[in-house]
Every structure is written in C-alpha cells, then in structure tokens.
Amino acid sequence: KNEVEQSPQNLTAQEGEFITINCSYSVGISALHWLQQHPGGGIVSLFMLSSGKKKHGRLIATINIQEKHSSLHITASHPRDSAVYICAVSGNTDKLIFGTGTRLQVFP
C-alpha cells in the first residue's frame, strides 16, 4: 500500500462544475503539499498546509490531521484547470512522498 493515496485517478468535468480531489496518507507528517502539473510538464506548488484550510482564488485545500486526509476543491472549474494534481507529504525533513496524481479534464 502506498503511503500517499489519491482518488480519483482520473476525473472529467464540465466547465463550471465543483471538483473535489482526495488524498489520504498513512505516515506522520509536518506538512501536506498540493502540486499542479500542466500538460506541458511544468510542476507548480499550489498549497502547503499543516492544518485547517487555505484558499487561493478558486482553489481551496483542507486537511484533517486526525483522519490523515486532505481535499483539494476547485470551484467554477474551467478548461484551463485541466492538469494532473499531485498530493505530497513531508515528515520532519524536506523529503516529499508523492501520491500517484489525479488527472483532471474540464470540458467546455
């Protein structure tokens, strides 16, 4: 079993839909990261959080430390949100452990 599990693996949506991507982990962490990888291959860090909730534009990330679970929400989805979203966790070092990613496609 992977230490970081994401669901779903693939997700399609119509423009405007509310999207949720889930991440569960089985190790102790100091922080959880959400990354975005666009079709061109570049990787961008979206959020780093260790408790509660963070919001940036239409993106919201939440984490429940007791349940070892995090969600990434996208409100009013748009085709430009199409990408692979990757969950990663870090313990008491800088080393990241990655999930396998969720491929999102948003159609107009």
Place this chain on the structure above:
Amino acid sequence: DAGVIQSPRHEVTEMGQEVTLRCKPISGHNSLFWYRQTMMRGLELLIYFNNNVPIDDSGMPEDRFSAKMPNASFSTLKIQPSEPRDSAVYFCASSWGLAGAGDTQYFGPGTRLTVL
C-alpha cells in the same frame, strides 16, 4: 528571479553514453532536490542537498547515478553508463530549506531524457 533553471531541456543519447543534467536553484535557497518522473512510478526523489551537502540519497537507483553540488548555485546529476530504463523526465527543485519545515518547493522545467 528566473526560477529554477535546468539544462538541457531535452537529451537523446545512446545506451552506454554518459549523461549530465544541470540545475541552477533559485538564489538564496538552501535545499536542492533531484526527482525522476516516469509513467510507471510517478515522481520519485533521487537525492536532496541542504547547504550543498547531500542529506538523503536513498532514492538514487544504483551506482550509475551520481549527484554533486559544488556550490550553492549549481548542481549536476550524472548517469554513467546510461541505459534505456533511465528514460524519464528529471526535475530539479529548490526551497528555502528551513529544517523540518517542509518548505514549498519550486520546480524547474525538467529535462526529458531518452536513452536509445
């Protein structure tokens, strides 16, 4: 800042040849990471440095792989000899590297390596 810079962006080589990938981290960042991404295994950490010192190289596949960071602004990942199974995208990332803080990492554009 220009962000993390990697070169080359694409490399095609033949099995048995030496390959050197280069990375320039963001100025002021203390930690540098080398990752490999494949379809089968996703993103994997190969090695990371803090203040130019290798901290964790447990992800380096075998002796054919080596990494150096001679100064704060430059790192190399070398594969010698290269094999077709080394074909992947190799990413370099850097962060401020505050110990245990799990800092945000800034990724370079990657080097797509194809070994024929």
